[in-house]
Amino acid sequence: MNHLGDVHLRTWTLRFMALLAADSQGQLAWLGERELETKDVVEEVELLCRVSEGLAERGVFEPEDLRALRAIGRRLGEIDATCRVGLWGNALTADPAWDDIRSLARQFLLTSLGDWRQPLPRPVRPHTGAH
Known part of the structure; x- marks a missing residue:
């Protein structure tokens, strides 16, 4: 993978x-x-958690960053298949797993950037088929 690809993946990971x-x-x-x-x-x-393994090997993420991303990946893996059905907005308020993931993501950002409070990514507009 090239340097620009690594930078893009790191940025996307941090935004998410x-x-x-x-x-x-x-x-x-x-x-x-x-x-x-x-x-x-x-x-x-x-x-993103799987891709971060390779990014860490290339020095894009620190080992402690990778540990935090692995923890997030493990917690996501524990979400029951039935809890993956439906809209995320509903899951955020109904499934306590998202509180755990929120805490893990905050720890990751605190370790990686020094503060978990970061600007949210720009929302992707829904595809309308128009150009």
Whole structure:
């Protein structure tokens, strides 16, 4: 992988962790009218956690960052399949696993950046098919 790819993946990981670390009101505000499926969030974060292994090997993440990302990946893996069904906004308020993940994401950002309070990523606009 090239340097620019590593930088992009690190940035995407940090942005997604900022979203996971935000309080539930901030997460719900970020979601707005978007209907983001819980399974899609889980899959994206699990992918970022797996990719972080290679990033750590190349020095993009520190070993303590990798430990925190592994912990997040493990906690996501513990989310029951039935709790992955439906909208993430509903899961945020109903499933206590997201409180654990929020805490782990905050620890990751605190270790990696010195403060867990980070700007949330810009929301991706829903695809409308128009150009």
